[in-house]
Amino acid sequence: MSNAVPQALEDIDTLGNLTRFHARERPGDEAMLFEGRSTSYAELDRHASQVANGLLADGLRPGARVGFMDKNSDHFYEIVFGCAKSNTVSVGINWRLAPPEVAYILNDSQAEVLFVGPDFYALAEQIRGDVPSLKRIVAMEPGHAEWPSFESWRDAQDDGDPGVPVTTDDVAIQMYTSGTTGHPKGVQLMHRCFFDLWAYPPADDMAFNEWTEDDVNLVAMPSFHIGGVGWGLMGLRPGARNIVVREFDPGTTLEMIQTYGISKMFLVPAAIRMVLQHPKARETDYATVRFICYGASPIPLDLLREAIEVFQCGFVQLYGMTETTGSATYLPPEDHDLNGNERMRSAGKPFPGVKLKVVDEEGRALPPRQVGEICIASPVNMKGYWNLPEATEKTLVDGYVHTGDAGYLDEDGYVYVHDRVKDMIVSGAENIYPAEVESALFGHPAVADVAVIGVPDERWGEAVKAVVVLKPGESVTPDELVGFARQRIAGYKLPKSVDFIDELPRNPSGKILKRELRKPYWEGMERHVN
Structure with a gap:
């Protein structure tokens, strides 16, 4: 004390x-x-x-x-x-x-x-x-x-x-x-949530997590989000210089990199996309940037490839949630491959001191490559939800935070996130994870953004619908998009319909508000699963 x-x-x-x-x-x-x-x-x-x-x-x-x-x-x-x-x-x-x-x-x-x-x-x-x-x-x-x-x-x-x-x-x-x-x-x-993980010796591939007073840290994500305040505290802990911006803006981000020699930053995938689409993205000098960490939602492989090519720095995916004080796993630069590899589809491996497991609906641990709910045990897990003991007991079980994310572990302990458990689409008794379909569609050169949802279907219970934002000046038909995705994913996962809109609804942390997209299709239905 x-x-x-x-x-x-x-x-x-x-x-x-x-x-x-x-x-x-x-x-x-x-x-x-x-x-x-x-x-x-x-x-x-x-x-x-x-x-x-x-x-x-x-x-x-x-x-x-x-x-x-x-x-x-x-x-x-x-x-x-x-x-x-x-x-x-x-x-x-x-x-x-x-x-x-x-x-x-x-x-x-x-x-x-x-x-x-x-x-x-x-x-x-x-x-x-x-x-x-x-x-x-x-x-x-x-x-x-x-x-x-x-x-x-x-x-x-x-x-x-x-x-x-x-x-x-x-x-x-x-x-x-x-x-x-x-x-x-x-x-x-x-x-303790902001310090206890530092007690564990770092792995050999954690250079991104080595901070000094010479680092220049960009703090751009909103302060009410763990990716904002947590990242700011990350830079203040070692005595680094922290450049705080009022709110994220792609042009401002590029200006800060150029003016102050930013060495590290954290961005959500939606923000990375906006920076890459800025006219000055390919004119900016990124010589001082050593690492860009990204997280808060899955990132399509094609977007990641473009980001690595433009920024020419180390990329690190971080996965976690507010209840785990942010990052619980990391995918180091060494596992990012421009040619694509299996691990680039993962959210990485646990930080030293963190344990992962994947469980079925009965809470039983599953073997590698079986999809279930991802659970995280960490010394920096939350104390609990404020004045909600029942919700705390449901989420924090035997030291593990039950994330609500569906995914699996591979044989090396890397975690692969499919989607929120509740976002899973069940079509004709097949479980379909929207993130997999989104990733397949995102690779099309006309697609700027995409979300996949389940909508009512008389025959299959639920059908896969893609909601797509096109790049400026681009056009593509639904059939062309489905044909493109057919080369990447199984037939039963393909969208049965495609809608085009100007912008996807997102919360401030960059997560797509799937509920808002589903709402008009489920109107009048007693349940939002079919």
Whole structure:
């Protein structure tokens, strides 16, 4: 429970001690750069103390929840570390949600303070009366008539370290699952979740995971997503320089690479696709980029090939979920082959310290190459869902998180993700995994994006439907697409119909909202399986 500053990087086990350590070791080094505003590690630590003291002055007790709803910024991390130093819990809120959904998260978490950005002032004003737990709202920018601005509120606080006792088992961050079905669940991540995997010796093919203070890290994914805040903390832990962008934009990404010499970044496949389609993608100098990590959804093989050819750096697939604090497996650059190989279709192998198994519907472990539910045992698994003991018991079983993903392990322990279990299509008693069909269709030169869903079918129960986005200026007929896929997958997996739309609906983490695509086809049906 000591807040004594660790002597070595490896000894850091709470987020508060991370800023304390770097303030001592590299006080003048730049921790973050955001839209021209530079923050040193000493300033980050001092600002975290001010945030912590402000929360304590408002009467927040250990375990109190603190909401944040804004796009990415350096100030977000000051709030995360301020919560850590006060033993309160930061709750990032998806700023794309509708007012009732935001109110639900604030009420579910019982948030006592809300930090809110200018784009969302009206929303916060609208729901404030529906959230009785809120004691204070802080505006992230100056100019609100009633709420203090973040910097004025922060700078009015004492900058001495509060010295509140914090343990590695205390909850640091609460993240809400995307909630594509029902209400979102609050995933409780303890301080240890951001440090414990570092205790395990790295494998020989983990150069991508070796960080130094010389790295320049691009933080572009949304902060309410584990691929955002988790990646930001990944770069801050070793004392690297972190370039934070307000939100992902392909042009901005290319500009940051060129201007600041980015060495590492994390992007979801949808973002990689947008960067590759940008006019300047093939004019940019990628000499400083050492590794691009990608994840959050499967990536079609043809997109991966194009990305490797353009960026000319090491690519690493990361697989995990919020409940596992992000990455549980990795596919190293050595397993990425431009000519294609079996492993390029996998999500990699477990990080040292992580165990995988695949189970059937009865929970029995399956042998290699048999499809079942992927389960992950990790020292950085969540504590559980906030105030949902039954959901926690269902998901966290004997130390394993049941992911809800269908897949299998090969003989070498690599995991192959087919799809969400619930997205499986059953047609004529055959199980069809949409990701496999999507990958087959994506290789067509006219296809920019594709999603495959199951729709009602009188004869087969369900039929495979492809929903396709074409590249600008391209055209293709449904028959041509099906003929193309026929060369890649079994006949029973082929789409029975093809629809063309302008854009696929996605959540902020890049995952396609299959439920939205299915809705019109299942309208009037009592059940959404047939």
